[in-house]
Amino acid sequence: MKRLMFVSALAALLAAGPAGAVMPDEILKDPVLEQRARGISKDLRCLVCQNQSIDDSDAPLARDLRVIVRERLTAGDSDMQVVGYLTERYGDYVLLKPPVKATTVALWTAPAAFLLLGLFTARTVLRRRPADAGPVPLSEAERLRLQEILSKGGQA
Amino acid sequence: MRRLVYALPLLVLAVVGVFFFVGFDRDPKLIPSPMIDKPSPAFAVPGLRGGDGTVGNARFGGTVTLVNFFASWCVPCRIEHPLLMELARAGTVRIVGIDYKDKPEDALGWLRQLGDPYTVIGADRDGRAAIDWGVYGVPESYLVDRQGRIRFKQVGPITEDVWRTTMLPMIKELSQ
Numbered sequence: 001m002k003r004l005m006f007v008s009a010l011a012a013l014l015a016a017g018p019a020g021a022v023m024p025d026e027i028l029k030d031p032v033l034e035q036r037a038r039g040i041s042k043d044l045r046c047l048v049c050q051n052q053s054i055d056d057s058d059a060p061l062a063r064d065l066r067v068i069v070r071e072r073l074t075a076g077d078s079d080m081q082v083v084g085y086l087t088e089r090y091g092d093y094v095l096l097k098p099p100v101k102a103t104t105v106a107l108w109t110a111p112a113a114f115l116l117l118g119l120f121t122a123r124t125v126l127r128r129r130p131a132d133a134g135p136v137p138l139s140e141a142e143r144l145r146l147q148e149i150l151s152k153g154g155q156a
Numbered sequence: 157m158r159r160l161v162y163a164l165p166l167l168v169l170a171v172v173g174v175f176f177f178v179g180f181d182r183d184p185k186l187i188p189s190p191m192i193d194k195p196s197p198a199f200a201v202p203g204l205r206g207g208d209g210t211v212g213n214a215r216f217g218g219t220v221t222l223v224n225f226f227a228s229w230c231v232p233c234r235i236e237h238p239l240l241m242e243l244a245r246a247g248t249v250r251i252v253g254i255d256y257k258d259k260p261e262d263a264l265g266w267l268r269q270l271g272d273p274y275t276v277i278g279a280d281r282d283g284r285a286a287i288d289w290g291v292y293g294v295p296e297s298y299l300v301d302r303q304g305r306i307r308f309k310q311v312g313p314i315t316e317d318v319w320r321t322t323m324l325p326m327i328k329e330l331s332q
Contacts, residue, residue: 047187047292060257061292064283089197089290091190117164124161 020055021062028070037070040082044069045096053096189290189309196223196300199285201278204255204263211252211278217304220330221250222297224274225286227258228266230294236313237270244273249327253277256286256294299323301330 020038028034038055044065046057054062054069065086072082086094098104138146191197200212216223224240226233244251253274255263260279267274280286289298290309299308308326310318 050184061283061287064287068287088190089287090292091188091290093187114168117168121161121164128158 020053021058022055022066023063026063026066026070028074030074033070033073036079037066037073040069040073040079041066043096044083044086045094047090047094186311187292189306191290191306192309194306196298196304196306197288199288201254201280201285204253204260204277204279208276208278211254211276213300213304215252215276216300218302219250220302220327221252221300222327223252223254223289223300224297225254225256225280225289225291225294227256227294228262229258230256232313233295234270236295237273239314239316239319240273241271248324250275254285255279256291257281257283299326299330 020041022038022041028037041055042053044054046052046054046059046062046065048059048061049057052062054065068085069082072085077085083095092099098107100108196213196216198213200210200214203209203211222243226236240251243249251274253276255277257280263277263279278285283291289296293311295313297310297314298306301307307330308323310323314323
């Protein structure tokens with residue numbers, strides 16, 4: 001019984017996960033809307049602290065933006081509209097994941113391009129390397145010399 | 157072919173080097189505004205001083221305007237203030253102040269102490285008007301042209317250098 005209680009408590013703790021910086025007074029009554037708000041906030045950059053999402057940041061501006069996200073959702077905006085509201089004001093910079101567009105093509109394709117380049121280089125280099133033919137056999141002179149050393153070594 | 161393979165790593169290094177050279181020179185704290193060349197956002201905030209009335213973009217237009225977001229609690233705003241006072245004395249441009257997340261009595265005290273360069277001042281108590289402008293810290297300043305479009309954004313204090321090389325020539329051009 002004790003063990004079951006421990007396991008269930010542990011499971012509850014793990015399921016809860018980090019609460020971010022969201023304050024109790026910000027949380028919406030509707031759990032579905034709140035869940036959407038959390039999801040959106042996790043992908044929005046805090047402009048003051050830059051490498052945190054507004055969901056994680058304690059900065060006052062991050063709080064204001066979290067409240068705005070929740071207000072827009074309550075007013076009936078779609079997730080896209082909420083994100084659009086913020087990119088209109090702060091640009092793509094508020095998105096932690098940059099969108100795919102003409103200016104970001106290099107960013108998105110570079111990893112795959114480098115991988116292909118690496119594979120191509122590896123293939124070329126490996127192909128050019130002569131096949132492994134095993135150790136080169138001794139020449140006649142070397143064989144005689146070896147025999148001589150071995151027979152001397154035996155006597156010492 | 158073999159030569160190309162050997163030159164490839166060097167080529168890649170050169171390209172990456174150029175990216176780093178340019179990238180490290182940029183200030184990551186400066187976020188480019190998507191609102192340049194767009195109409196100033198609709199907003200309306202109560203005035204800070206007695207005669208200011210409601211301050212909103214309905215009051216812009218007709219003449220080039222410098223919209224300056226400031227606060228009495230903002231230390232860099234103190235650095236910028238003497239320049240704004242100078243501009244007000246010279247009458248170069250209309251300066252609209254937006255007092256950001258501030259107690260009105262604090263802001264009024266600050267202006268009494270340091271001087272008041274503003275034509276009108278709006279009080280943005282909850283910071284919502286600032287968010288509509290894409291403000292993410294104070295001070296921030298915008299140049300709005302005669303048609304009410306945003307033409308330039310300065311993040312942080314307006315320095316003598318930015319003023320002389322960029323903003324003043326732009327104001328002169330926009331005023332013609």
